[in-house]
Amino acid sequence: MTDPLFSAPPTVVRLAGYTKADQSEILGDGADPFGVADAGLTWLPKEDHFGVRHEGRLVAHAGLLPLRMAVGGVETRMMGVGGVAVAPDLRGHGLARQVVGAAVDHARTRGPGHAFLFCRPPLVALYRRLGWRTLDRDVEVEQPTGPVTMPLRTMWIPLHDDEPWPEGSVRLLSYPM
Secondary structure, three states: OOOOOOOOOOOEEEEOOOOHHHHHHHHOOOOOOOOOHHHOOOOOOOOEEEEEEEOOEEEEEEEEEEEEEEEOOEEEEEEEEEEEEEOHHHOOOOHHHHHHHHHHHHHHOOOOOEEEEEEOHHHHHHHHHOOOEEOOOOEEEOOOOOOEEOOOEEEEEEOOOOOOOOOOOEEEOOOOO
């Protein structure tokens, strides 16, 4: 079924970059567009960017970044997904599914066995519908003052052959993405 809002199905494109102006184009100029400022965290920029344009306007984005993580004391590489944004006036049209799906598809070409993301609790159901699983343990992340426990929910998805998440404590060896 075609979405009546779009004359043709929206297409995800690889973006050359993603700026504060791009973010404002999607989410507006609010002080806390992702609703995570109260967490007081320092975040990393993403390397790869995927977006959807509608009538010339950037309306959705997801970013991707390869990261090092220690799970059970063993260092491993994973792909971090972040900066997921959909214009408020276009939510409910499958744009998050498209941009997150494009990021995950690209992550599969990069080698690691898992992708992960951090999200606010109200978004857990959305990501579950997209195939993500909740990690039911705390995750430590680096911050300027040293490691802290991530206050947001951690979710993950296997990138190859339904690979299970490894056992043990989890520490992101960098700032979150």
